[in-house]
Amino acid sequence: MKPKLSFPTSLASAVVLLCAAGFTSTVSAQGADSARQEKMRADLQKRFTAADTNADGRLSRDEAKRGMPRIYRNFDAIDAEKTGSVSLEQIAAFAEKQGGRR
Numbered sequence: 420m421k422p423k424l425s426f427p428t429s430l431a432s433a434v435v436l437l438c439a440a441g442f443t444s445t446v447s448a449q450g451a452d453s454a455r456q457e458k459m460r461a462d463l464q465k466r467f468t469a470a471d472t473n474a475d476g477r478l479s480r481d482e483a484k485r486g487m488p489r490i491y492r493n494f495d496a497i498d499a500e501k502t503g504s505v506s507l508e509q510i511a512a513f514a515e516k517q518g519g520r521r
């Protein structure tokens with residue numbers, strides 16, 4: 420089997436994409452909106468860290484029940500892969516979807 424040597428290239432483009440994404444959200448036309456979203460993310464992170472009592476970076480159903488009841492109520496929807504725990508990313512995506520609903 421021939422080793423795939425494209426990794427550095429794809430890593431570089433991933434970095435570029437990430438930077439572009441960060442740039443776009445910072446200079447977004449809806450400045451107030453993205454500032455609000457950033458604050459929401461920061462709040463979420465704080466609450467997530469507080470709720471993650473065993474500090475493994477994921478929220479189990481029990482941890483959600485105690486620390487983030489709203490997440491607990493929607494646990495099955497967020498934990499779509501049924502892993503038994505949810506990451507901050509999954510919660511953030513869920514929260515943004517909820518917040519974006521008008």
Ligand SMILES: [Ca+2]
Nearest residue numbers: 471475477478
């Ligand atoms: Ca945990």
